[in-house]
Amino acid sequence: MSTAGARRENGAAVAPDEVDLTTVLADARLTNPVMTASGCAAAGQELHQFFDVAELGAVVTKSIMRDPRAGRPTPRMVETPSGMLNSIGLQGPGIDSFLARDLPWLLRHDARPIVSIAGSTLGEYAELARRVGNTPGVAAVEVNISCPNVENRGLVFACDPQQAARVLSVVRRDTPRGVPVFAKLSPDVTSIVDIATAVVEAGADGVVLVNTLLGLHIDLETLRPELAGVTGGLSGPAVRPVAVRAVWQVAKALPTVPVIGVGGIRTGRDALEFMLAGASAVQVGTAIFNDPSAPLRVLRELRVELAARGFGKAVEAVGYSHRLPPDPRREV
Amino acid sequence: MNDAGGPLQVDGEVFSVKRVGDYVHMTLVAAGIAERWRPGNFVALSVGGDTSAALLRRAFSIYRARPSGIYGGTVEIVFAAVGPGTSWLAERRPHDRLNVVGPLGRPFALPKEPVACVLVGGGYGSAPLFGLAERLRERHCGVHMVLGAATESRLFGALEAKRSAQSVTVTTVDGSVGIPGLVTDPLPALIARSSVEVVYACGPMPMLAAVTAVANEHGAWSQTAVEESMACGIGVCMTCVLPVTGDDGVTRMVRSCVDGPVFAGDKVRWDAVGTVPAGTYGAAATGGPV
Numbered sequence: 001m002s003t004a005g006a007r008r009e010n011g012a013a014v015a016p017d018e019v020d021l022t023t024v025l026a027d028a029r030l031t032n033p034v035m036t037a038s039g040c041a042a043a044g045q046e047l048h049q050f051f052d053v054a055e056l057g058a059v060v061t062k063s064i065m066r067d068p069r070a071g072r073p074t075p076r077m078v079e080t081p082s083g084m085l086n087s088i089g090l091q092g093p094g095i096d097s098f099l100a101r102d103l104p105w106l107l108r109h110d111a112r113p114i115v116s117i118a119g120s121t122l123g124e125y126a127e128l129a130r131r132v133g134n135t136p137g138v139a140a141v142e143v144n145i146s147c148p149n150v151e152n153r154g155l156v157f158a159c160d161p162q163q164a165a166r167v168l169s170v171v172r173r174d175t176p177r178g179v180p181v182f183a184k185l186s187p188d189v190t191s192i193v194d195i196a197t198a199v200v201e202a203g204a205d206g207v208v209l210v211n212t213l214l215g216l217h218i219d220l221e222t223l224r225p226e227l228a229g230v231t232g233g234l235s236g237p238a239v240r241p242v243a244v245r246a247v248w249q250v251a252k253a254l255p256t257v258p259v260i261g262v263g264g265i266r267t268g269r270d271a272l273e274f275m276l277a278g279a280s281a282v283q284v285g286t287a288i289f290n291d292p293s294a295p296l297r298v299l300r301e302l303r304v305e306l307a308a309r310g311f312g313k314a315v316e317a318v319g320y321s322h323r324l325p326p327d328p329r330r331e332v
Numbered sequence: 333m334n335d336a337g338g339p340l341q342v343d344g345e346v347f348s349v350k351r352v353g354d355y356v357h358m359t360l361v362a363a364g365i366a367e368r369w370r371p372g373n374f375v376a377l378s379v380g381g382d383t384s385a386a387l388l389r390r391a392f393s394i395y396r397a398r399p400s401g402i403y404g405g406t407v408e409i410v411f412a413a414v415g416p417g418t419s420w421l422a423e424r425r426p427h428d429r430l431n432v433v434g435p436l437g438r439p440f441a442l443p444k445e446p447v448a449c450v451l452v453g454g455g456y457g458s459a460p461l462f463g464l465a466e467r468l469r470e471r472h473c474g475v476h477m478v479l480g481a482a483t484e485s486r487l488f489g490a491l492e493a494k495r496s497a498q499s500v501t502v503t504t505v506d507g508s509v510g511i512p513g514l515v516t517d518p519l520p521a522l523i524a525r526s527s528v529e530v531v532y533a534c535g536p537m538p539m540l541a542a543v544t545a546v547a548n549e550h551g552a553w554s555q556t557a558v559e560e561s562m563a564c565g566i567g568v569c570m571t572c573v574l575p576v577t578g579d580d581g582v583t584r585m586v587r588s589c590v591d592g593p594v595f596a597g598d599k600v601r602w603d604a605v606g607t608v609p610a611g612t613y614g615a616a617a618t619g620g621p622v
Contacts (some may be wrong), residue, residue: 046567068614077571289564
C-alpha cells in the first residue's frame with residue numbers, strides 16, 4: 001500500500017500532464033490505473049477502432065473458459081434505469097482460440113492483457129491458470145468466480161468463502177510467480193470482507209470489486225421475465241454506490257491488499273471516487289456500451305480530477321478518504 | 333487504430349427532424365460516415381444526453397448518407413418513436429448534439445452480374461433499400477421493390493420507390509393501400525415473372541423468415557438485414573446474437589452487429605432465433621454444470 005500522500009496545501013493545483021498515473025498491483029506495475037472491465041471489451045480488437053488500447057493501464061478480457069461456449073438464448077439484455085441486466089452465459093471461443101488469436105493480437109498491439117478466466121470445476125480453473133499464466137506478456141490473471149450467469153446459480157463460487165478460497169488456491173498454485181492473481185468477487189454476499197479475506201488467505205494477490213448484482217425484470221406485455229435466462233447481472237451507474245461501498249469495506253479491513261474497483265464508472269470523477277475509497281485501479285465496463293471511447297475518456301478525466309485536487313501521483317489518492325481525520329461535525 | 337475504414341465515433345448535430353406518416357425521418361450532420369457507408373450499414377446513437385439514465389445505444393439502419401457538402405457529411409435515418417429512447421430522439425431539434433457511431437455492420441452483398449433483384453421492405457425497414465437500389469442500378473441490375481406495412485401510414489418511401497425501381501408493389505395488411513395482405517403474397521409471381529435472382533429484405537424477423545422461404549423455393553439468393561436488440565452495436569456486448577450456419581455447416585451464435593446485420597437468408601436458423609439450437613458450436617458446454 002502506498003504511503004499516505006498529503007493533498008497539496010492551499011489547493012495548489014498540479015498540471016494534469018504532470019500527474020504520475022503509475023499504479024502498482026502486487027507484482028504488476030501499470031502505467032495508469034484505468035482498465036476495461038471483463039465482458040465489456042471482448043478482447044480489445046473492437047475498441048481499438050475507437051482508441052489505442054495500449055494507452056490503457058490494462059485490457060481485461062472477457063472471461064475465457066476451457067471449451068468453446070454458445071452462451072444463453074436471447075433476449076440476453078434489458079435496459080434498466082442507469083444500467084442494464086445481462087444474461088450472456090459466458091459465450092466465448094474457448095482457451096485454444098483465445099491463446100492462438102486474441103492474446104497475440106493484444107500483445108502485438110502493446111496492450112497489457114489481464115486475462116479473466118472462468119471454470120466449471122477446480123480442474124478447469126487450474127488448467128486455465130497454467131495455460132494463461134505461462135504465456136509471456138500476460139500482466140495478471142483475473143479469476144471470475146462470481147459470474148451469476150451459470151447453470152446452477154446456487155453454486156457461484158464467490159458466494160461461499162471456502163469455495164472461493166479453493167478456487168483461488170489452485171489458481172495461485174498453478175500460475176507462475178510474478179504473475180499476479182486477482183479474484184473478482186460478487187457483491188451479493190452477506191460479508192464481502194469475509195470473502196475477500198478468504199481468497200487473500202488462499203493466495204490471491206488482490207481483489208476486483210465488484211461483479212454484477214443479480215437482478216430480474218418482468219415484461220409487462222408478456223407478464224414473464226424478459227431475459228431468456230430469467231435472472232441477469234445488473235451493471236452500470238445504478239450499482240456504483242454498492243461497488244464503492246464494497247471497495248471501502250475491503251480496503252478498510254485489508255489495507256495492504258490491492259483492490260481494483262469496478263461498477264458503474266462513467267467519468268473520471270467516478271474513477272476518483274473508487275480510488276479515494278481504496279481502489280488502486282479501476283475498470284470501465286457498461287459505460288463502454290454508451291460510449292466506446294469511455295475507458296480512455298475516463299483516464300483523461302481522472303488525470304484532470306487528480307490534478308485539480310493537488311494529487312501529483314495517482315497512488316496518493318488511493319484510500320485517501322480513509323486517512324482523513326474524522327469530521328469533527330459528525331458523530332462516528 | 334482506425335485508418336482501415338472502420339466505424340467512427342462522431343460528435344454529430346441534428347440537421348432536421350420530420351414526421352413521415354407514423355415515422356420520424358432524421359438527418360444528422362456527422363462527418364466522415366457517408367464516405368464509409370455502404371447500404372445495409374447502420375449507426376448507433378446515444379440517447380438522453382451525457383448523463384442519461386438510458387445507457388444503451390439505439391441502432392438505426394442508414395437511409396441515406398451524403399459526403400461533405402455545405403453542412404458537412406450527413407446521415408439520414410428513419411425510425412418509429414416507440415420507447416423512451418426513440419421518443420427522446422424524435423423530440424430533438426436542429427443544432428442539438430448527438431453522438432453517432434458508424435457506419436457499423438456488414439452491408440448488403442452486391443451481385444457481380446447484372447441480374448434482376450427484388451428489394452422487400454417491411455415498415456421503415458424499406459429505408460436502407462433505396463441506397464441499395466442505387467448501387468444495384470449502377471451495376472445495371474434490374475430493381476423491383478415490394479413494400480409492405482400494417483397500414484398506409486406505416487409504409488415508408490412508396491413514392492420514392494417509383495423513382496428507384498422498375499416496378500413497385502405495395503401491400504398493406506388492412507388493405508388501406510395497395511394489395512391487401514403481406515409482402516410475401518405478390519413475391520412468388522414477381523420472382524417468376526422478372527426472373528429475379530437475388531431477394532433483398534429488411535423488416536421484422538417473421539417477414540425475413542417468410543421472404544427467405546419464398547426465395548429458397550424459387551432458387552433465388554436472399555440477403556436479409558435482421559433486427560435484433562443490441563446494447564453496444566460494435567461487437568463487444570454479445571447480446572444481439574442469433575443462430576447462423578456457416579459455410580462449414582456449423583451453426584454458431586453470431587453477433588448481428590458485426591457479423592450482420594445482413595446475412596444470407598438461407599444461413600439464418602429462423603425457426604431457432606431466440607434459442608441455442610442443439611448442435612450449435614459450444615452448445616454442449618452450455619448444458620453442463622458450471
